[in-house]
Amino acid sequence: MVELGRDRLRELLDAVLADKGKGQYRSLDDMAGDVFVSPFHFSRMLSRGSHESPVAMRRRVLMERAARQLQRGSSVAEAAWAAGYDSVEGFSRAFARAFGHPPSRPAVRHWLPAPNGIHFHPPISLWVDSVERAADPLFEQLVRHDLDDTRALLEYATRITDTELRKVWLPATVVLQTDGVEETIGDVLTHLVQAKETWLASIEGHDTPSSAERPSVSELIERHDAVAASWLAMVRDLDARGAWGDRLIDALCDPPESFVMSSVIxxxxxxxAHRRQLVRHMLRASGHKIGPGDPIMWLRRRRHEATTGNELE
Structure with missing residues (x-):
């Protein structure tokens, strides 16, 4: 764990997080200039001490600060400007990628996973979590890709007709016996959202949420955005506590059944993943050209955006 006294690392961190006026972008050259070293050596020294690049750390900590501001009642525009974004749209996309839901819904917890325990602490300080473990990259990628790809498919579904949404493309298809038949795009999209809602209700001790028999795509997007934040927070909490072996006793089952949490995730x-590919199969059958949802390309885009702030074409 990194010790943060008034030492060289502390000076490097100060350079990363220094503000020169709200909304002003600070490049790697700006940061390095504050401590009188070349950008190459600045990046190497900070990465060696914190296991995170200067650009990635600055973006993450400022996003944590923005999440805290939103929790405290700031507008999305105010949080975006303070985080150095030129537009609310760009900030909203980055926030959704980081927290799994749009900034219109405040984050459950304003800290994001960090490889070093360094986080934003209000009002303008840093906090170092001495026991934080770096989030497991495989679990983080699987869960985040699932949430992002589901959201992308729901957004794509807003472009198709209701006839395409409700047409039977895969007659009598059953993914899980407990869920019944899923033979339309609408069926599968509904179960993509409903599965997380149902499991989260069991984990948190709530009643299983009710929903319309044939919800609209816009309703599914709202439900996905609502459940994604809580789902991501719950999984990250499991990982942070090393609680993958914990057991859930689901009293809604008859008789009550025990589930190991790692197996639930x-x-x-x-x-x-299976349902997302079924949706793609049906969309292609309807004549739509849609990508494969490859996690390799998803991760490549995320890393490019994290380091440059620009979306990868």
Missing amino acids: AHVVTFS
Whole structure:
């Protein structure tokens, strides 16, 4: 764990996080200039001490600060400007990628996973979590890709007709016996969202949420955005506590059944991946050209955006 006294690392961190007026972008050259070293040596020294690049750390900590501001009642525009974004749209996309939901819904917890325990602490300080472990990259990628790809498919579905949404493309298809038939695009999209809602209700001790028999795509997007934040927070909490072996006793089952939490997450990710590909298959059958949802390309885009602030074409 990094010790943060008034030492060289502390000076490097100060250079990363210094503000020169709200909304002003600070480049790697700006940061390095504050401590009188070349950008190459600045990046190497900070990365060696914190296991995170200067640009990635600055973006993450400022995003944590923005999440805290939103929790405290700031507008999305105010948070975007303070975080150095030129537009609310760009900030909203970055926030959604980081937290799994749009900034219109305040984050459950304003800290994001960090490889070094360094986080934003109000009002303008840093906090170092001495026991934080770096988030497991595989679990983080699987869960985040699932949430992002589901959201992308729901957004794509807003472009198709209701006839395409409700047409039977895969007659009598059953993904899980407990869920019944899923033979239309609408069926599968509904179960993509509903699965997380149902499991989260069991984990948090709530009643299973009710929903319309044939919800609209706009309703599914709202429900996905609502459940994604809580789902991501719950999974990250499991990882942070090393609680993958904890057991859930689901009293809604008859008789009550016990589930290991790691198996629950694996179950959701597995069948979500299957359903996402079923949606793609049906969209292609309807004449739509849609990408494969490859996690390799998804991660490449995320890393490019994290380091440059620009979307990868």
